[in-house]
Amino acid sequence: MTGLHERHLAVSPEWLSLYYRRPLELTRGEGRHVWDADGNRYLDFFGGILTTMTAHALPEVTKAVSEQAGRIVHSSTLYLNRPLVELAERVASLSGIPDARVFFTTSGTEANDTALLLATAHRGSNQILAMRNSYHGRSFSAVSVTGNRSWSPTAFSPLQTMYVHGGVRHRGPYADLGDAEFIEACVADLEDLLGHVRTPAALIAEPVQGVGGFTAPPDGLYAAFREVLDRHGVLWISDEVQTGWGRTGDHFWGWQAHARNGPPDILTFAKGIGNGMSIGGVVARADVMNCLDAHSISTFGGSPVTMAAGLANLSYLLEHDLQGNARRVGGLLIERLRAAGARSPAVREVRGRGLMIGIELVRPGTDDADPDAASAVLEAARAGGLLIGKGGGHDTSVLRVAPPLSLTVAEAEEGAEILADALRAAG
Incomplete structure (x- = not known):
């Protein structure tokens, strides 16, 4: 040792x-x-x-960090922040969400925590749908919607969470079905669940489950879920902390493999955008993002240095x-x-x-x-x-x-x- x-x-x-x-x-x-x-x-x-x-x-990122640190390291969201606004503009445009608003955090956990706050406030419900085998972070609320026992250390929760099938393709009761039948069975499970409970605020789902072992449903599952969710007035939160920014190759966002019904209501991101710097965030339609009726700030979310890193990193990603x-x-x-x-x-x-x-x-x-x-x-x-x-x-x-x-x-x-x-x- x-x-x-x-x-x-x-x-x-x-x-x-x-x-x-x-x-x-x-x-x-x-x-x-x-x-x-x-x-x-x-x-x-x-x-x-x-x-x-x-x-x-990456030289472009380290240069941006060094130059910004030489000007000012920190200011908080109480002041105008040019790198924050510039990165928010680019993320909003790339998100595909209409009339998008962006809130920056310091991690994916905090981003998902914010998304849960927005969804429950907007819908007036503390009930959340989540996927079995999922992982959404380490905070009290994020742990409470994590469907992976190895990463959920407590049964106490501020939310009432119900877990649905679909995140794992080749294990579980529907593993032997073909893709179309798998989707049909998972949708039926969701419909049945919603028939027994009061209307949940949102479904939170990773398009590809990260900590869960890079498992994913057939393309189109969340589009089929979305049809059911829309009928019941349930929001869709796409947790893109690991799948975002083009990592899956076929799409810039993981949700785009399920895009028949358009973008999610809320999108969360983190990890890769900062290339090692602490950046997380939430993108949502204006009516969802603006639903909170109290003041809020972020002391460290959207700091000038991390935003400079994110801008340089995103530019490099797209240009190359x-x-x-x-x-x-x-x-x-x-x-x-x-x-x-x-x-x-x-x-x-x-x-x-x-x-x-x-x-x-x-x-x-x-x-x-x-x-x-x-x-x-x-x-x-x-x-x-x-x-x-x-x-x-x-x-x-x-x-x-x-x-x-x-x-x-x-x-x-x-x-x-x-x-x-x-x-x-x-x-």
């Missing part, structure tokens, strides 16, 4: 997780690579939990078509990983789209989740020079692969080879 690890344990809560038997201290990053305190170099396929979206130490790169290079990467998975009896499924890929591990010959195998592959990948993540709704048995969106073909090939070796080494 290192001295820093001992010091960490002495001052940190026991539930604050660390990866690896020998925890890693990262001290430097550049492009798609990071270095630890011992000088070891790693290909980063997790990007600070999907947060270093573009690249480590990183969504297209996620589609092209991500398609290659998932092909390589599926080939590797086909050779391993522990791999139940390789799934995903763009640069958001999950590898679900089970005990060979069964459908039983194998979290020990996931931990072993994580360790073996690190030994080979690759950092990945893990998650899943069945005891953390899914490897999560989410490199920065500027990943090159050569790096994708290298990472896939290391991961294939790690799967073999872990048995």
Whole structure:
């Protein structure tokens, strides 16, 4: 155990997780690579939990941060803030939500907390629909709509939450159905639930479940849900904290895979837009955003420095078509990983789209989740020079692969080879 690890344990809560038997201290990053305190170099396929979206130490972002910090670091939302207004204008335009208003926070948790506040105030209801296997953050309200037991540490809640089917395609009672029948069954489940309860305020859903192991329903599920929700006057909150900004390749937002009925009523975002800086936010129609009847501010949300980083990062993302790169290079990467998975009896499924890929591990010959195998592959990948993540709704048995969106073909090939070796080494 290192001295820093001992010091960490002495001052940190026991539930604050660390990866690896020998925890890693990262001290430097550049492009798609990071270095630890011992000088070891790693290909980063997790990007600070999907947060270093573009690249480590991206010159355009570091320059914007440095220049803004040299002018003024902080002011709060009590004062006009030019970078905040400029980024809000761009996000509102990109969101697809008509007459959109934008509120910036410091994290995805806080963004989802704000969305829940808006929805419950607008609809006059504390009932929320959420998806099984979901994750929406660490705050008291966000935990209370999280449908993943591993990440929901309390049953106490300010909200009455009801969980519906649909977020997990290949497990559960509808797993054996075709896509159309799966959607039909999930819609019937939603209709049945709404027939037994008072009208909820909103459905909150991740288009691709992040912590849940990069699971997703068939395209069109949330469009079908939306038809039911609209009839009942229920808002739709799309949690885009992990799926936004083009990571899925096919779409800029995850909700666009379910776009038959237009954009969600409320959209939340965070992580990648700041490329490592603390940015979260909420986009909503003006009537929803303006429904609160009390004053509010954000001390740190929308700080000049983080907004400058977001503007520079978003410009780079769009100018270099990183969504297209996620589609092209991500398609290659998932092909390589599926080939590797086909050779391993522990791999139940390789799934995903763009640069958001999950590898679900089970005990060979069964459908039983194998979290020990996931931990072993994580360790073996690190030994080979690759950092990945893990998650899943069945005891953390899914490897999560989410490199920065500027990943090159050569790096994708290298990472896939290391991961294939790690799967073999872990048995």
